[in-house]
Amino acid sequence: MRLSSSKFHLPAPLVTALEQTGYTTSADLLFSGSAEDIFCQLPPNTIGFNEFEECLARVLEASGAQGSHASSLLHSQATPMPKLCLDTGVDDLDELLMGLGGGSTVIEISGDIGSGKSMLATHIALRHLASDPDAQLLWIDTTGNFLVDQVAALLARHSGQGVATALARLHLSLAFDLDSAYQALHGLRHPSCVVIDSITPLLGPALSAVSAQGHALMVGFMRHLRAIAQSSNASVLVINNSTSNGNNQLNPNAVFPTTRKPALGPSFPFLTDATLWLTRRDSTMSGCISHTAEIWRSKTTSSKRWCAFQSQNGFPIPPATPTRQGA
DSSP states (O other), X not given: OBTTSTTTOOOHHHHHHHHHTTOOBHHHHHHSSOXXXXXXXXXTTSOOHHHHHHHHHHHHHHHSOOOOOHHHHHHHHOOOOOOOOOOOSOHHHHHHHTTTOSSSEEEEEEESTTSSHHHHHHHHHHHHHHHOTTOOEEEEESSSOOOHHHHHHHHTTOOSTTGGGTGXXXXXXXXXXXXXXXXXXXXXXXXXXXXXXOSHHHHGGGOOSSOSHHHHXXXXXXXXXXXXXXXXXXXXXXXXXXXEOSTTOOOTTOSSOOSEEESSOTTXXXXXXXXXXXXEEXXXXXXXXXXXXXXXXXXXXXXXXXXXXXXXXXXXEOOSSOOOOOO
């Protein structure tokens, strides 16, 4: 920038003298020599040396960018992380899930084989990617059952601004042990959602009634998931298998009588924010599967609530007759 600019507020005689000696821009003045060398080239009685140093400081300050504290810069420029809303498009189910998502949460989805755990998680994930073009989702497959062709076909039934790029933003990782799972989690920065299908093969083999090592590994891994959820404002969905409640005792957390419970022991539910239990029911509609969804435990909303819904070709749909949530 030229020294004659009003931005520098330099005395006119000094600007004229500097231009006569070849210093016409701020870059010439700041990078062509020391203050003493430049001052000696000026005509006598142009300006005092102390005043000349003040003018140099003024030019330097006006030419440089203002400094900022790193934390303030991060706060002002950080892009808000897209939040995952547990949105299914089925009114009763959305009302039940309201309050469980929204970021910084770890949610357990459990139930027997065929209850719809993976189906529901896939639907929520694809709906999130389709609706938010900035969302990044990590899917950790621990069983090798993730079918890309099937997911692509399901995605074609969704609509939204992010449909065209949804599959590119769905990051799939195979993990058959905890080390691989940790590597997958470290491979994607700031996901808006993480799905682990399922977490049982990762943690179950290490659990033992005679050693606390497996429990320590489980607690450490779940704490790592919570740290990711909090730092990225993400929702983490962990799919957990089921097991017998022992001695065929009814589960006190269930709305409908059952002797089943989530796997991985009694302490695992306390490492998550909520437990959603799915059950497959007899369907009255041809080609449809009926399900019930129950909130067995939640830190953010009421427990022992439920609703019914149906699925058709891997897609949740409203039930044949409306259901009312309640205990």
